[in-house]
Amino acid sequence: MQDLRAALEGAEVGFVPTMGYLHEGHLSLVRRAREENGTVVVSVFVNPLQFGPNEDYQRYPRDLERDARLARAAGADLLFAPEVAEVYPEGFATRVVLTGGLVERWEGAHRPGHFDGVATVVAKLFNMVRPRRAYFGEKDYQQLQVIRRLVRDLNFPVEVVGVPTVREPDGLALSSRNVYLTPERRAQATVLYRALVAARRVAEAGGTVQEALAAGERVLAEVPEFQPDYFAIVHPETLEPLEAWVPGARGIGAGRFPEVRLIDNLEVYPR
Numbered sequence: 001m002q003d004l005r006a007a008l009e010g011a012e013v014g015f016v017p018t019m020g021y022l023h024e025g026h027l028s029l030v031r032r033a034r035e036e037n038g039t040v041v042v043s044v045f046v047n048p049l050q051f052g053p054n055e056d057y058q059r060y061p062r063d064l065e066r067d068a069r070l071a072r073a074a075g076a077d078l079l080f081a082p083e084v085a086e087v088y089p090e091g092f093a094t095r096v097v098l099t100g101g102l103v104e105r106w107e108g109a110h111r112p113g114h115f116d117g118v119a120t121v122v123a124k125l126f127n128m129v130r131p132r133r134a135y136f137g138e139k140d141y142q143q144l145q146v147i148r149r150l151v152r153d154l155n156f157p158v159e160v161v162g163v164p165t166v167r168e169p170d171g172l173a174l175s176s177r178n179v180y181l182t183p184e185r186r187a188q189a190t191v192l193y194r195a196l197v198a199a200r201r202v203a204e205a206g207g208t209v210q211e212a213l214a215a216g217e218r219v220l221a222e223v224p225e226f227q228p229d230y231f232a233i234v235h236p237e238t239l240e241p242l243e244a245w246v247p248g249a250r251g252i253g254a255g256r257f258p259e260v261r262l263i264d265n266l267e268v269y270p271r
């Protein structure tokens with residue numbers, strides 16, 4: 001990859017990092033990158049460093065041939081799919097560690113070490129691909145803010161582009177992990193999105209942050225099989241919980257069915 005990149009000297013590279021098993025959410029990132037850059041690189045790498053010991057690293061869905069076909073059709077020029085031993089060879093000993101509330105809250109609290117794993121691999125990928133722009137989904141909203149912080153803090157000459165969440169017609173955010181949903185769970189899986197929409201409705205009707213949160217929590221309680229990890233209304237950049245509305249306030253949530261963990265977010269703000 002580094003040799004290829006060197007041969008592309010002068011090219012404006014748009015980069016879409018993924019863990020593969022591509023769907024329309026990923027492909028919207030690739031299409032956006034295609035519109036804005038001369039060369040588009042997509043990476044597929046299931047990064048062991050960002051999975052906890054009891055998470056789904058082993059069973060994470062993989063289909064590289066299908067990914068290659070879909071990425072090419074959406075406009076990718078290069079698909080970079082390294083092996084684990086290539087990214088983390090024997091003796092690899094470096095970590096990129098963020099500190100403070102941005103990484104300690106929410107996903108950081110429920111997936112210890114997760115954002116260090118993400119930051120480490122993204123820093124490595126940026127050094128290998130040397131993109132001008134990099135594309136991340138708003139679906140992983142906290143991750144997007146963590147990457148923005150990483151890029152500012154370590155002076156990566158990369159413009160981070162956040163891309164809106166692509167959803168199923170009933171509102172469920174597309175995710176590779178949705179393949180774990182049985183038909184019964186699939187029907188229940190809109191609960192998180194419906195909770196976020198309920199919170200937004202209260203906000204738009206002039207309610208307080210506390211009233212909006214309560215409305216969301218009532219919807220979550222309708223599906224007892226869904227165990228929320230957190231549900232909050234937060235500042236859009238620091239992700240600190242809000243007492244009162246600020247522009248761009250974001251509702252964020254995640255939780256678990258026995259067989260799959262869901263995550264979602266929505267702008268929740270009185271217009």
Ligand SMILES: Nc1ncnc2c1ncn2[C@@H]1O[C@H](COP(=O)(O)OP(=O)(O)OP(=O)(O)O)[C@@H](O)[C@H]1O
Nearest residue numbers: 018019020025136137139140165166174175176177
């Ligand atoms: N529905 C979506 N809409 C827009 N972007 C998305 C969507 N789903 C994932 N992305 C983005 O695609 C990039 C790669 O994500 P990843 O490969 O982890 O896919 P995923 O579907 O989120 O899988 P996971 O099941 O791990 O959550 C990330 O920047 C992520 O935010």
Ligand SMILES: CC(C)(CO)[C@@H](O)C(=O)[O-]
Nearest residue numbers: 017018019047118121140
């Ligand atoms: C950014 C990323 C590719 C790093 O492994 C991953 O966290 C993802 O797919 O969102």
Ligand code: BAL
Nearest residue numbers: 019050051114140143
């Ligand atoms: N989509 C974010 C990466 C992860 O869940 O590990």
